[in-house]
Ligand SMILES: Nc1ncnc2c1ncn2[C@@H]1O[C@H](COP(=O)(O)OP(=O)(O)OP(=O)(O)O)[C@@H](O)[C@H]1O
């Protein structure tokens with residue numbers, strides 16, 4: 001075992017870690033992919049991360065640093081080369097319905113209607129339920145994301161935001177204890193994004209804030225508004241966790257109000273400098289600096 | 291909403307008419323150049339209308355109406371195509387879904403596919419002891435390849451994203467097949483079927499020239515022996531028209547299963 005370089009940043013207040021039961025443990029995870037011909041490409045290295053039940057954690061970092069790879073290790077889609085991921089006390093060996101995933105590119109099945117996309121997931125995960133119960137579940141989740149009247153449309157007939165909401169309804173409908181959202185609002189305009197944030201928090205609140213949510217994002221404001229903690233990653237290859245930043249803002253948060261708080265500005269500054277610093281390191285020798 | 295008489299429909303009809311006019315013009319020129327050794331459209335039309343007067347007349351084994359001939363060919367193509375597809379689709383699914391299946395069967399397909407279906411005719415005769423069976427046999431073989439290759443391609447090219455959906459939501463094997471594999475592969479499969487029926491319809495003419503009996507191919511050969519070029523030209527037009535209809539039929543089917551339609 002290599003020395004753990006980045007354990008939850010000692011010294012930083014780890015909100016939720018002590019008073020909440022642990023939901024996800026990423027233990028010294030390294031993920032390497034075989035490359036064509038010569039050896040392996042190490043995407044992420046020695047990742048340690050402990051997330052409490054009901055916590056919302058964002059992962060932020062430059063494109064290609066390994067955010068999706070890390071998410072895939074939690075979802076079970078990718079097997080760590082070394083280390084392990086433990087979700088709800090069980091070691092992750094593959095994907096499972098205890099973890100609902102919203103894929104980076106939505107991944108709706110294009111030949112199924114909005115309703116069928118949700119229903120088939122429910123049907124696969126909860127075979128014991130009666131058809132009526134499953135239908136009710138699918139419809140309730142579609143209503144929650146305001147898509148009930150669009151339930152018979154095909155994905156090709158949906159806007160980006162509607163696809164996104166379908167993917168969220170699908171992930172929520174199977175009632176997972178962990179939600180993994182990979183750049184869920186990346187492609188949306190600011191307005192739709194804003195309302196999606198509210199909807200996500202609403203869904204989270206409805207469920208007594210018991211779902212653990214990990215979200216990948218490129219958007220600092222979004223990360224601050226939604227998360228309890230923000231994980232900033234270094235650039236790859238062999239990306240590690242650069243720092244975990246706590247968001248000391250009480251909930252419920254008001255998007256307009258919080259931006260004037262000194263805590264908000266401090267956190268915003270910190271995240272920005274963490275991200276831009278790693279950018280200038282990457283571009284060493286280049287004249288301009290961001 | 292499109293109406294039957296929308297501008298685009300009228301335009302399509304106009305272009306079709308223009309295309310037909312072009313054909314007739316070229317035909318006429320050829321007829322003139324060959325000094326009517328090739329009959330001109332008018333002469334052909336006279337014979338053609340006669341043929342259509344009583345398409346289903348039956349005066350003995352070697353003298354039957356064009357309708358009966360055509361129907362004989364369609365039945366043969368239908369039977370052969372059905373048989374071929376029944377073999378090609380499961381085989382294609384197998385090849386697409388498993389690397390072992392692909393590695394094992396692909397060389398076989400690569401070797402047999404370029405062989406003219408007519409080369410199988412003697413083997414068909416041997417196996418079925420009858421020209422009828424042999425003809426259906428070569429049509430079945432003809433229908434095999436495009437369907438098989440396209441089905442295999444469809445299944446093997448399922449994007450990782452869709453596979454991941456199946457994994458993430460714990461789809462059972464059956465749910466994966468019915469909700470992901472088949473829907474994704476179906477349009478490819480239908481493309482294969484469409485190509486297959488097209489080739490089958492081409493091969494039937496040659497097949498029936500070998501086999502004799504009743505059929506449009508035999509009719510063409512028989513007309514040649516009877517030195518009626520008008521009949522041959524009429525038959526060519528009919529063959530083309532039926533081929534077009536078959537293609538349209540499968541095109542319609544393709545539209546039906548296309549899932550990214552707006
Ligand atoms: N299956 C794979 N095989 C080989 N290399 C991979 C594979 N998946 C990811 N990688 C590599 O791992 C690195 C991290 O990829 P990843 O998709 O996790 O980045 P990301 O942080 O999610 O980027 P983005 O913000 O653009 O989505 C990249 O260099 C990528 O090329």
Ligand SMILES: [Mg+2]
Pocket residue numbers: 067068069104182216
């Ligand atoms: Mg990514």
